[in-house]
Amino acid sequence: MTWLITGGAGYIGAHVARAMSEAGERVVALDDLSAGVPARLPAEVPLVRGSSLDAELLKRVLAEHAVTGVVHLAARKQVAESVAQPTRYYRENVGGLATLLDAAAGAGVERFVFSSSAAVYGNPEVDLITEDTPCAPVNPYGETKLTGEWLVRAAGRAHGMATVCLRYFNVAGAAAPELADTGVFNIVPMVFDRLTRDEAPRIFGADYPTPDGTCVRDYIHVADLAEAHLAAARHLASGARGDLTVNIGRGEGVSVRELIDVIGEVTGDRRAPVVEGRRPGDAPRAVASAARAAEVLGWTARRSVPEMVGSAWRGWRLHRGG
Numbered sequence: 212m213t214w215l216i217t218g219g220a221g222y223i224g225a226h227v228a229r230a231m232s233e234a235g236e237r238v239v240a241l242d243d244l245s246a247g248v249p250a251r252l253p254a255e256v257p258l259v260r261g262s263s264l265d266a267e268l269l270k271r272v273l274a275e276h277a278v279t280g281v282v283h284l285a286a287r288k289q290v291a292e293s294v295a296q297p298t299r300y301y302r303e304n305v306g307g308l309a310t311l312l313d314a315a316a317g318a319g320v321e322r323f324v325f326s327s328s329a330a331v332y333g334n335p336e337v338d339l340i341t342e343d344t345p346c347a348p349v350n351p352y353g354e355t356k357l358t359g360e361w362l363v364r365a366a367g368r369a370h371g372m373a374t375v376c377l378r379y380f381n382v383a384g385a386a387a388p389e390l391a392d393t394g395v396f397n398i399v400p401m402v403f404d405r406l407t408r409d410e411a412p413r414i415f416g417a418d419y420p421t422p423d424g425t426c427v428r429d430y431i432h433v434a435d436l437a438e439a440h441l442a443a444a445r446h447l448a449s450g451a452r453g454d455l456t457v458n459i460g461r462g463e464g465v466s467v468r469e470l471i472d473v474i475g476e477v478t479g480d481r482r483a484p485v486v487e488g489r490r491p492g493d494a495p496r497a498v499a500s501a502a503r504a505a506e507v508l509g510w511t512a513r514r515s516v517p518e519m520v521g522s523a524w525r526g527w528r529l530h531r532g533g
């Protein structure tokens with residue numbers, strides 16, 4: 212049994228490739244290297260350079276590597292970019308997925324894991340977001356993830372493919388410094404960036420209806436997330452049928468102020484944050500119910516927020532010299 216990991220040279224994909232390979236699964240990575248770094252992949256994992264939009268290439272890779280399962284992470288992931296370039300996001304995220312599902316069905320692949328996101332929910336006003344909380348994405352990126360889930364389930368039903376959609380919450384950290392996220396799109400690298408420039412971290416809005424007035428999120432260590440993929444792959448390999456949709460989070464809310472405090476502890480730079488106005492579109496609270504993942508996949512996050520931030524900081528220092 213071989214797993215194809217698309218986006219395998221990306222931040223999360225490389226962690227998944229490593230975790231699955233270390234657990235004894237045979238894997239092959241596909242990545243167009245638009246954002247990927249080949250050196251992130253372990254030596255034993257072959258990398259095919261190419262796009263999920265290239266039907267001929269996919270057909271060849273699936274046959275040559277005798278692929279029986281797919282973990283599909285390849286996608287564009289920047290919310291602001293998706294607002295500016297919606298057609299590109301639909302073409303690459305949804306079109307790439309459709310091309311891949313056709314190729315997988317044609318090759319007789321029976322197992323498919325899809326990288327979805329908490330962005331499918333939009334801004335629900337609930338304490339814990341369960342998988343049954345209504346989905347109402349608020350930007351094109353989230354829309355492509357929700358459309359992707361619909362497509363995965365429909366193709367699974369049509370072609371007898373068992374599927375899992377993993378809805379990741381806020382991902383941070385690194386299993387090793389060289390695997391760290393080098394982009395500055397999420398709060399942890401954004402705060403590191405400010406500190407490295409000798410500037411105070413920024414808080415966007417401290418008047419939300421939350422205990423300390425700042426937004427509350429669910430942060431998940433990327434090494435835990437990688438293990439969730441392994442659990443999903445094993446779930447499918449054990450003969451699961453049909454479709455499964457699962458939140459991947461810690462099930463615990465952390466406010467922006469609390470997160471900045473942890474970053475201060477980890478970096479030793481405890482300067483006070485500056486409070487600015489709210490950013491449009493930020494929900495006061497977005498925390499996962501992690502019950503279904505525990506129940507169905509037997510997976511629970513093991514790593515703490517300080518461990519996550521510490522590992523991200525080691526990665527930041529390697530790549531940015533902070």
Ligand SMILES: NC(=O)c1ccc[n+]([C@@H]2O[C@H](COP(=O)([O-])OP(=O)(O)OC[C@H]3O[C@@H](n4cnc5c(N)ncnc54)[C@H](O)[C@@H]3O)[C@@H](O)[C@H]2O)c1
Binds near residue numbers: 219247262287288329
């Ligand atoms: N990072 C997060 O916080 C987060 C949260 C929720 C969901 N996700 C999803 O997880 C997945 C991986 O995200 P990431 O943070 O590792 O991003 P990333 O940009 O580091 O990884 C994506 C990888 O896919 C590759 N890629 C992009 N389009 C491709 C295509 N058409 N064909 C082949 N390769 C392509 C890129 O080169 C890159 O290596 C994405 O689907 C993203 O939407 C990420």
